[in-house]
Amino acid sequence: MIFSQTFSIDENSIEGADVGVVQASDAELDILTFSILSTDNEGAFGINSLNGQIKVASPALLDFERLPTIEMVVNVTDGKGGSSSAVVTIQINDIDENTVAGVLLFSEETNFYPFPNPTSGNASIKFKEISQGHFTISLVSANGSQVHLIYSGDISNESTIEFSVSHLPKGLYFLRIDGDQTNITRKLMIN
Known part of the structure; x- marks a missing residue:
């Protein structure tokens, strides 16, 4: 029954x-x-x-x-x-998709775009109209733990960084970019 x-x-x-x-x-x-x-x-x-x-x-x-x-x-x-x-x-x-682990997500006008999204293998991040400088890019799990350091170094305007997510389980992740005066986070679905 x-x-x-x-x-x-x-x-x-x-x-x-x-x-x-x-x-x-x-x-x-x-x-x-x-x-x-x-x-x-x-x-x-x-x-x-x-x-x-x-x-x-x-x-x-x-x-x-x-x-x-x-x-x-x-x-x-x-x-x-x-x-x-x-x-x-x-x-x-309903969860507030504008905040994750205390990090404020910036508006869609922020010039940081992961693609394809969702992805299952390789992905890219394209930067447009950003200030040049040193940046760290991390992939963070839904609970806020870093699962993959994608890049740490200088990035210039119109840059593209490619990376693989094929080794990670399916789910919701966040791409986080930290720079001298920049902290941006974007959702990335791995399927």
Whole structure:
């Protein structure tokens, strides 16, 4: 037996983040198997068939501004012909995408553009109309930890820096550039 349940998770959560465990029971205490029958946001979540644990499968699909609530029909079977289904609702929490780990993100007019975004292999950062000087460019995880130092050195106007992200797990990251009088952060999705 399974009943409707509601969970919540922050938008842009990393792949594999725990959402919650679907609760179900069986009068004969049979081993239960869980599956997602349908959802209004295909591919956003996965479910562990043995314990009902829902996890993020595609962080790019968790966007409060696009779809603040995701519903899925979860089915549970007991292996002896018994089954039950219920709607599981996942509310997507709106996070302030203009601040991360205490760093203020600059407006879109700031001349720092990562591309392609999202990416899965190589990416580039193009600088336009910037002051020349010494800069450090880092890739930072969603929790604020540096995961990759991309570049440290002088950058001039109209520069492009290429780097690889193929060694990193899927998820939301932030490119951070720090200079003498510049601190800029941009979102980068790795898929």
